[in-house]
Amino acid sequence: MPVLRGCSALVIRCFKRVEHAADWLTGAAGPVFIFLCWVLISLGGFAFFDVIGRGLQWSIIFLLSPILVLVPLNLYVQYYLVTHVPPGFPSPRAIALSPNPIKSSRERWLTLEEGSLFRAETWGFRRLGHHAEENDARMDTRGRRVRRCRKCDGPKPERTHHCSVCRRCVLLMDHHCPWINGCVGLYNQRHFVLFMFWLSLGCWVFASLGLSNLWESFSFKSNWTYYTPRLAYTLVYILCIAMGVAVPVLGTWHVFMVSRNETSIESHDNSWLEGKAKSEGMIYLNPYDLGRRRNLELFFNVGVNGYSRWTLLLPLVIPPASNGWSFPRRALPADAIVPVENTAQSLHAPELAEGLVSSHMNGGPNTMENGKAGSRYVMGDDGSFTDDEEGGGGWMD
């Protein structure tokens, strides 16, 4: 069998090479994607004010003025922010947990520096309190052990993943996005979601107000007096329709995941675990799910202990509710009992045993042993169920 083993090693090596090449290409193409995105959104804005804007009646301009100001303002500044605010990288634990973590000059400029134009405080917004009670309530998060990343050898707090394109660990990593040439993570996901919202709105405003100009662009008898070339307008309009369908779908999916307090990576993991748990007759609980409303509030850092909801309308840098090293966790259902003896061995999916919590809803304490339990719960913990194999590493103290 040595031949077979040699062949399989060769195939694996080839796959790795292809994977590395794809990662390299994604990284190298990043600036091109960013340039393309700037060209397209600038062209869209120019065509709108040049072709559509000139034909609008004053009464409509007055009525739509909030949209006509907020859409371009948010579209360009949110895109600038999502490409410039770093997603957040785990620095050594002592620094990360200190009240004033040391940041790179770019991070300091964008988030912390007094008087920065993007800072919410500069515009009179204040955080209404602290979220400490949620962090402290359920678990001594500071006492938790932190994993070590096998790839970059740095600390890997819960919900952190290693990005093979960025070649480093990213706090609360959602995904690597070529359109922003970087990862979407803890610090920039808010900008990412808001950018998608304003882009969708912009596309629909363009498509609905610019329809008559589209017919005009098709008719070569008409007098086309705009700076934007006829063909460019037609192409931008078609692109607006395509983006106006695709981006809201993606955006809604992201908001749906946010409302469940899961990242794209976790969503994949959670649905896999949900299926596994179901096949064992159990209910899977996402440990970070604090209820739809609270999840959304924490993500946008508004509402209780957060900033004003008005900040959602403005392209401002709002710090995330969490420091990226620990996250508030949900309470166990009232009928759950921890720990469960002798149940782990009977599971067909042993990976679920670690997070097993149980219920004796339909009977006395012996019901479980008789195999007739009501609801049984299994709750994830630290992402250790489905940690990415190569970036997993061990524990660090």
Ligand SMILES: [Zn+2]
């Ligand atoms: Zn790493």
Ligand SMILES: [Zn+2]
């Ligand atoms: Zn990345």
